[in-house]
Amino acid sequence: MTTMPQLDTRPAVEIVGVRKQFAGRSRRSPGRLALDGFDLTVKQGEFLCLLGPSGCGKSTLLNMLAGFTQPDGGQVLTDGTPVDGPGPDRGVLFQTPMLFPWLTTLGNVLYGPRARHELSADARRRALDLLETVGLSDARDAYPHELSGGMRHRAAFARVLVNKPRLLLMDEPFGALDAITRVAMQKFLLELWQRERITIVFVTHDVEEAALLGDRVCVMTGSPGRTQAVIDVDLPRPRSIETTETLEFVTLKRQIREALDNEH
């Protein structure tokens, strides 16, 4: 229910000719070029997976979208506006949940509204609703160290979603989880996205994860990172873990893997 329909015609994310260089160890060494002339567009409500080996610049890309780092050249736009520093309109989920260990689950979820001095009864109600949604109502007064790995991730989701972000940026969020919890979290994310339809940019190095979650998979390779292939995932929604057993899925996985191997 967007009140400004012209917003939805704009791409959620536009990355145009982005260049990023990291300083070398010494003044004389040339430094490492992470990205050079990189382009990418993400539609509103799209679930885009960035897939690639480590060092291909996918995390750099995400950090620029989040506003943690600035590109050395080119443009990074979200909803048609250049990214200028971090902000609550772009929710970030890290590889580890990065909850604040001195705050309870509810305190963590309310951190954003409190930091923006928008802590109202409405925000509080919203936080409690979200904790219900992610299945953490019973754990709202527990501290992060008392939660299991999956619960911490779901708390991190609630902490981000309470700010009503237009874009979710996820950097290998389930990479550190055990296989069983990871499958549960993928299922959780699919159901969440099915309901909320937030634009998601999801970084991963797991071919199966990318194929299961994404509408499109952008395969990145090399250093500096470049797009090797953009693969449309035509698998029907809603998807579930059973999707991974279909023939289409296996064919798709092979297609992605071949794109990854095509580097040389």
Next chain:
Amino acid sequence: MSTDTLAAPVAERLTPAVRRRRGDISWRRVAFGLLGLLITALVWELVAALKHDPVILPSVQSTASTFWDYLSQKYPAQGKTLGQHALVSAARILAGWGAGVVIGVALGGVMASVRIVRYLLDPLIEITRPLPPLAFIPLFIVWFGIGETPKFALILIGVVPVMIIATVAALDAVPTELVQASRSLGASAFWSLLTVRLRSALPSIITGMRLAMGGAWTSIVAVELIAATSGLGYVINNAGVNLQTPLVISGILAISVLGILFDGALRLLHRATDPTAR
């Protein structure tokens, strides 16, 4: 499961109910601790009875009664009671240690944020840190006389480097992503510094405060032995010169009690700031 709730494995949702409670007192542990103290007192009493020389080792009872007597009796005759001496020492500690903590945290905070300041101060700290503060006593007496100033300065010179090192290490250990998370949740740079970077470092800084407190007691007793007319160090030294061994031990016990009180307060503070330590 309510329809509004997204699926989550059942086993996972039960975990908060079986939270561990590390704060629970283990009575077994307390009993054995008391037993250890009791055995020490018995050995002491036995040795004292065998020696039969109250100057070398007074009995437990005579030490206890001396301690009790001097809580109301002045020492020396025109001086202060044991409790008042203890207050004098405690006040010196709190003033010197308190100022040292403030200075150390402030300098450490600047060093952790501004690289130039860090380069500037690092060698200075590395040079002063291994020095025992007691080496400065003669120098400070020459500079500041025998009033309160040299005592304050001596505690300060012991506390400040410890607090700087603890603060810098604590701030360095805050994960970058934690600060990034707060910024992307809408916190301003200043709010994030206050509520995440400093807050996250607080438990480690309090541990540094505990370490610095131990050093402060060493400094204050040493300087009171040499240049003071009040304080527990003065009582211990003066009573020793006059062969009043029960009073010497009473002074030592008083320091122990104060040390435990101060450290206990800091431990409570640490627990209050760090949920994982509860």
